[in-house]
Amino acid sequence: MVEALGDVLAGPLHPPSPDGIAALRAELDDAARASTVVGGWSADEPLRLSKHLVTGLLRCPRRALGEDQGTSDEIIVGWVVDAAAKLATVSPRRTITVDVAVAFLTALGDSTVADHLADLGSAAARLKAEAAMRIDRLAAAGLAGIDPGWWPRVEDPVRVALGGGAVTVAGRMDVLLGGPPTGRPGVILEVKGGRWYDGMRADGHLYALMVALRDGEVPASAVTIVSDGTSHVERIRPALLQHAAERLDEAMGIAARLAAGEPPAMHPGAHCQHCPVRPDCPVGRAWRPGTAEDAS
Amino acid sequence: MTVDDPVGAADRLRHRVAGGIAGAGVPAGDVYVGWGAALEAATCPPRYRAQGEHGWAFPGWSPPLAAGACGRAALAHHIARADLAGRPPALPMPLDAIRGWMRSLRTPHESAAGPPVERSSVGDWICETWEAGDSATLAAVAAVAGRWLAGFVRVLGWPLPAQLTLLNAPGPAAVPAPSWRPDRASPVTVACGADARLGRVTGAGGFVLAVHRVTTGDDGALRDRAAFEAAAGALGIGVAPASILVTAGDTGERVTAPVDQQLLALGAERIVAVVTQRAVAAQQGFDPTDATPSPACRHCDHVADCPPGQAWMRVAERWRGGLPVAPPVRAAL
Numbered sequence: 001m002v003e004a005l006g007d008v009l010a011g012p013l014h015p016p017s018p019d020g021i022a023a024l025r026a027e028l029d030d031a032a033r034a035s036t037v038v039g040g041w042s043a044d045e046p047l048r049l050s051k052h053l054v055t056g057l058l059r060c061p062r063r064a065l066g067e068d069q070g071t072s073d074e075i076i077v078g079w080v081v082d083a084a085a086k087l088a089t090v091s092p093r094r095t096i097t098v099d100v101a102v103a104f105l106t107a108l109g110d111s112t113v114a115d116h117l118a119d120l121g122s123a124a125a126r127l128k129a130e131a132a133m134r135i136d137r138l139a140a141a142g143l144a145g146i147d148p149g150w151w152p153r154v155e156d157p158v159r160v161a162l163g164g165g166a167v168t169v170a171g172r173m174d175v176l177l178g179g180p181p182t183g184r185p186g187v188i189l190e191v192k193g194g195r196w197y198d199g200m201r202a203d204g205h206l207y208a209l210m211v212a213l214r215d216g217e218v219p220a221s222a223v224t225i226v227s228d229g230t231s232h233v234e235r236i237r238p239a240l241l242q243h244a245a246e247r248l249d250e251a252m253g254i255a256a257r258l259a260a261g262e263p264p265a266m267h268p269g270a271h272c273q274h275c276p277v278r279p280d281c282p283v284g285r286a287w288r289p290g291t292a293e294d295a296s
Numbered sequence: 297m298t299v300d301d302p303v304g305a306a307d308r309l310r311h312r313v314a315g316g317i318a319g320a321g322v323p324a325g326d327v328y329v330g331w332g333a334a335l336e337a338a339t340c341p342p343r344y345r346a347q348g349e350h351g352w353a354f355p356g357w358s359p360p361l362a363a364g365a366c367g368r369a370a371l372a373h374h375i376a377r378a379d380l381a382g383r384p385p386a387l388p389m390p391l392d393a394i395r396g397w398m399r400s401l402r403t404p405h406e407s408a409a410g411p412p413v414e415r416s417s418v419g420d421w422i423c424e425t426w427e428a429g430d431s432a433t434l435a436a437v438a439a440v441a442g443r444w445l446a447g448f449v450r451v452l453g454w455p456l457p458a459q460l461t462l463l464n465a466p467g468p469a470a471v472p473a474p475s476w477r478p479d480r481a482s483p484v485t486v487a488c489g490a491d492a493r494l495g496r497v498t499g500a501g502g503f504v505l506a507v508h509r510v511t512t513g514d515d516g517a518l519r520d521r522a523a524f525e526a527a528a529g530a531l532g533i534g535v536a537p538a539s540i541l542v543t544a545g546d547t548g549e550r551v552t553a554p555v556d557q558q559l560l561a562l563g564a565e566r567i568v569a570v571v572t573q574r575a576v577a578a579q580q581g582f583d584p585t586d587a588t589p590s591p592a593c594r595h596c597d598h599v600a601d602c603p604p605g606q607a608w609m610r611v612a613e614r615w616r617g618g619l620p621v622a623p624p625v626r627a628a629l
Contacts, residue, residue: 048617065622091435103432148389157546
């Protein structure tokens with residue numbers, strides 16, 4: 001049987017013991033200090049890592065270091081879906097439409113989506129229709145009507161300083177349920193606006209590690225809710241936390257070498273298909289040639 | 297140097313700050329000195345000066361700005377309801393507490409069994425938003441204020457510490473935040489941004505001011521924040537606090553900064569600097585000579601007219617968050 005959010009919250013939930021958290025922090029502090037020797041960061045000018053950057057550095061440093069490419073239609077649709085999920089969590093009685101989700105984002109001080117749609121004019125209709133379809137698929141995920149005892153909160157911030165503050169890892173969880181002081185175990189929800197792929201799991205693992213370091217309690221589950229209808233439930237185990245810590249360690253090491261001047265490695269893969277720097281990347285173009293531009 | 301005489305220390309601080317303000321020159325218009333202004337004036341004086349009346353003024357309520365005010369008000373309302381019922385307050389459910397407070401604002405006549413609802417600026421804004429049917433904004437307020445409340449309670453623990461009094465929130469379970477003016481005619485108001493006080497105010501001091509930061513990334517150095525709130529609190533209350541408890545939602549930190557003469561002096565410096573910069577702005581407007589470039593230059597509206605900022609950006613543009621921004625691959629090969 002495929003588990004969904006409702007099954008997770010119905011329990012039983014058995015979070016791992018917090019006994020290993022101190023050791024994980026010590027390992028990461030050591031790794032951060034070792035990387036800082038090479039990278040040259042300091043508490044005043046630290047390495048600032050996010051979930052996207054950790055994944056990016058491990059996947060393809062060349063792309064991770066690329067200039068910010070701005071917004072695309074796909075990113076905008078993802079943001080609308082993300083906002084709709086958060087709105088469903090804090091305002092469960094509402095039927096969530098694209099317009100309401102965009103208004104919610106604007107009220108929160110982010111007018112990027114509203115501006116993008118306005119700039120598109122009548123062409124925005126296609127984008128809004130796509131977003132509406134994905135929001136409809138999210139409706140079954142169980143985000144609305146969560147028992148208030150779970151303390152649903154959206155965009156809960158988490159920040160971990162390592163190596164005396166020379167490395168910071170920061171993020172905002174889409175939705176966080178439970179955890180101290182609720183008396184219930186923590187459950188992390190990550191909402192994804194695209195299609196499910198296995199690499200999405202890493203974000204939940206990293207947040208589980210960061211919440212454990214922040215709260216001193218290990219969350220019980222990380223649930224990834226995807227707008228293609230997938231709900232992926234991950235019971236947090238010590239091995240997953242260790243794996244997340246190892247990824248973070250490796251990302252810090254790569255970042256240190258890049259900061260020291262090493263040219264960024266180029267790792268081709270499926271991510272090349274949507275990579276904004278692909279036109280300038282011979283390795284990426286060679287991985288899947290075929291378009292006229294690639295052949296040029 | 298420790299504070300042996302909390303009342304005398306506050307009195308001396310008042311004279312010191314009043315003297316500093318008097319010597320700062322004459323600012324144009326009213327000057328509200330809160331932590332936000334102090335941080336901006338200290339971070340880059342030209343950038344602060346360039347904001348002008350529009351930038352210095354309160355921009356009006358919005359969900360992000362109202363998070364703390366609504367979170368405190370809702371928590372105060374929750375505690376007051378329990379007090380009225382003669383029972384200890386249960387752990388508040390953040391979203392329910394926010395919605396309950398909003399409902400009480402809308403229907404005070406139906407709240408006979410609840411605590412009296414006091415008028416407040418943020419409460420009036422909530423009512424206006426409700427009447428306008430702006431449900432998206434109300435949902436955004438619930439999201440951000442619920443997050444504030446949850447973080448505050450998570451970091452301080454539940455039950456809240458003994459003798460905790462919420463500050464700067466309307467309602468019978470809270471008291472106004474300390475504020476101070478050098479004299480009645482002064483255009484300067486110094487406002488303490490503490491969220492709570494632990495302990496009673498007596499001439500012996502001994503009380504603690506608590507400041508909750510949802511995130512730490514944009515709030516400046518912890519010691520600077522503690523110094524400002526210590527000085528502003530001492531000015532407003534007339535007694536120097538024993539310490540400042542600075543908490544952070546994103547890191548879960550609870551850091552106690554003991555209040556000593558150095559901390560008060562640093563806070564006084566920050567307060568006077570705001571008035572000084574406003575006076576300079578009245579005379580000179582934007583002048584980048586004393587700019588202190590930082591990552592804030594990336595988003596500064598005045599960087600095009602600021603040589604120090606431009607010089608900093610020429611280097612900073614090649615770095616982002618401790619990593620180099622990659623050149624085009626062809627150039628790197």
